[in-house]
Amino acid sequence: MEVFEAFIFKLRERRTIDLDAPGIVEGIQQHFQLLPTRYALDVNIGSLDVLNHKRLLDSARADPSAVSFQVRPVDVAGAAQGNGSSVDRRPSFGNLDTLLTEAASAQAVARSLSRHRSLPRPAFGSSPNLQALVLEVEERLEGARSVVGSPETCFFEVTVASVDQPKLLSRLSECLGDLNLNICEAHAFNTVDRFSLDVFVVNGWSGQGTEDLEEVLSERLQQLPPPLSVHGGSASPIREEGTREGPEVQPGEELPAEPSKSQDLDRSSPVPMQASTSGSDDWELDPADIVFQEKIAAGAFGDLYKGVYCGQDVAIKILRNVHDDTQQYQEFLQEVMIMRKVRHKNVVQFIGACTRKPNLCIVFEFMSGGSMYDYMRKGGPLKLTTVLKIATEVCRGMDYLHKRKIVHRDLKAANLLMDESGTVKIADFGVARVMDTVGVMTAETGTYRWMAPEVIEHNPYRERADVFSFGIMLWELLTGRVPYDDMTPLQAAVGVVQKGLRPVIPASCPAPLAAVMRECWARNPNERPSFEHLKGRMEEQWRAARVAEDARRVSGGPGLLSKLRKNMKGGA
Template sequence: MAPPSAAPIEGTGESSSPPRSSAAHDELRRKIYERLVQAGKQGDSDDASFRDMLDAHFDKLPPRYLTDLSESKAEDVLLHREVLDECAHNGNQPVFRARFLKHMAVQPEWVVTSPDSETYQRLLEDLTLERIHGTDTTGSTSSPSRDSEPALLHEIIFSSLDKPKLLSRLTALLSEVGLNIQEAHVYSTTDGFCLDVFVVDGWKTQETEALIATIEDTLMRKNGAPPNSANASSSEKILELQQQLVDCEIDWSVLAVGEKITSGSSADLYRGTHSGLDVCIKILRSAHHNSPSEVEFLQQALMLRRVKHENILTFYGACTKHRKYCAIVTEYMPGGDLYEFVHKQNDVLELLLILRIAMSISKGMECLHQHNIIHRDLKTANILMGDNHVVKIADFGVARVGSQEGQMTAETGTYRWMAPEIINHKPYDHKADVFSFAIVLWELITLKVPYDNMTPLQAALGVRQGLRLEIPADVHPGLSKLIEQCWDEDPGIRPVFAEIIVQLEDILQEIQVPKGGHRRSRAKMQKKSPR
């Protein structure tokens, strides 16, 4: 499996700001340095050491960090550096800062750089995460009208070790505290930390000590037991999962580990061999042993073991009892992932190929749902390709067995592909995967990244307000109708995958035997940019 392309996913620090040139960034660095020196902010450092310190800070953050800065925000740089430094020297524990910004007499409008449609601007005017405790079953909020009194804007600055789905967890945390996100800037550092800056309203006073205390108390409550207790609980669960995997245990000594393919948040993926087979070996890093990450890792192995289908990645076994290594062994897919395949295309995809890929994905997903498994993170980067455009569902890292009631809660997945009910922290079921499939199908048609002119958070907030991607006008009408059904706001209207397969088969039959009896062998979709 080839390393995936750098998909724009949350947690990577995307920005909707227009890019600046390297020369402009260098000039801004100089101006920030000079402004801080003039203000006497270098402390005991000499000028050269102070400049080196600033450059080291800038160098470990993505270029968009400077894009989002201005000379007038020079002192913010020192605050951001202080927060990152405290996190790194405080046992990697999360660090929060809060400060009052200003009174807001009227609600500000969201601004998206280079919007292609007036719809974007209209839907982004009031995008805030609903307060969990103020939402009724109809989706209305019980919070008082924000026009009735001036709002207070605060800035929340957060740093921790960079982890999967961190942005999702942070937005849920702020929402539970009762804060409405007005602006978000998310960055990942080169040394594995995150720096997230949120502008929020919803806190009724200018003082911030109680705000920080409330956030920390809520975080502790959401995390549950203290670390030692959590580790003990993880150890018990790990032993239980190891027993369930005992009949597919692979001896580490029979695995030949080859080149590293890619790295994830908690595991590394290698190409290797096992009993003469070309395989992928996913190895959990030692820092995550005996932790919730290992529980999730072993649960992924159990999910893969349960399902056998030609469109689901084949599971060969797992190494769970070695004193040093914990690994999952699957088949090797030489074509890389579907995201990489789609976004390196220089020409439109044939409709026949689109239908073939969509059919394969649907059959794999139908198998998962028949086993009561909700994938929860279906996207092109989690669909792997073999020879002859064979595709298989992979990456069950956040997949879960559906609850007995048929619905689940908690925000997980990737924002650009995420169903609105998950974004809104509402109960959800297998139909959340159907919504994600609609985004994948749109991606196959347009060869574009979903909501590519928006940050992941802006995309999520737009979707919860009814924003959808624009389907090109010349898409096959049956395919267009299917996409609209699959991403309908009401999960009950979305078809199940068995019904999706029937609709795809109908379209396939229609284009292969068109009116007049002439078989059409090369039907193409017209690539068209969303307006």
């Protein structure tokens, strides 16, 4: 509310907008209320960016089938002078004259200063990551040519508003990457009414100017899968025009009511599997045998329930409003196909599935211990022996999966579940894939903070992408923190690819474990170890840690533990 009031005060000072007109102030207040507090704290209220964001979001709400966007050149160098709010916490960006003196003539610097003064600042200022990128570009260009007007030093702000949906950031970053644009900074906000506002600062555009970039970006956005309407149905494709508005969206199907404890899944004709389904269909369950008890979790396309199947406690993953031609439906079929083949003590056991419309579900063994992510949030940091035990069990499960040519593609603590005996098992194969005959894949998937550089860049990748995620997951287990928690997911992805960003290993981490993490998150996939190799190393470290823990317990002091750690370092 303080930022909203400050923004209204600045608008009154401008005297260019009639704030006494009915609904104007109320509409701006609602705009702030629908967005998270972080938006109000970061946005530049000294400009009209807030009104631009409101206009784009209002356009997206008027036609949820369309993606509204705006492109404009921005002055990155001047952004650090302030964002218009009462307190500016951004770091000083430096003087443009200092940055360019060694790389351009005095005349070129004068032209560049004049050009930058005429450009607006980014809506969210500039970050240390963006500052480092510009400095790097200038150093690379030093002495080579005049930097004025070069594509690498022209920055654009791309603002996108649309219906919020899974993988939206991934798809938008892919669009920008396909145009050879470097994403230097990204800000993503979700509204209370399920829309998304995404702001990117990019450079690298080699076209003629803003209009040219708008036209090319519009064409590329039209190739995206159509957004999903707020009712869950598919909407019409993106249209041409400044805000990309289109025909009236057709109403989608309403979400079905949640099953009650006594309600069974509807019977209907089975859906033919579009993946390989050789062998008997003994995994196809009779819906009448499934009983729901309580909801465990909810997601964008389905819910997870605890229930009972033939007297056994199970977890039931239900998909809602999924149609034959959607990516979610294909992932459902893929998950069933993969899980049918998997039998390992460190992989969640698949019991069966219902591929009958209108309800689709997959039934797994119930893991009473919950996820490792939730376990750490409730119980605090894990002991070293616990971390190494979990790492060993994950390596065993992943080695099994990789030998069966299955790539998980989303390995993280949230996808590790624990049973009543404390055994950790790998779960959530919704984005897993079986490698084809060539053995490489190119579709981006997974979670940015854990994603390998080659996956982020949409390059061909193999099973070693899972090894990178395992290294990040080790750090997550050791620290109990989310990787790069001071950045947005997309900022972290940009840092991993462009800056070699990796988590900071704690000083208390044993040297052998630190070495494993560094090897796992190597930039070159060929330099990462296999899970077969990692399995042996993790088992050895786990044994040594247990011996050290027992010795410390007996001696009552750290002396022997220190010696054992020293021996472990020597063995590495």
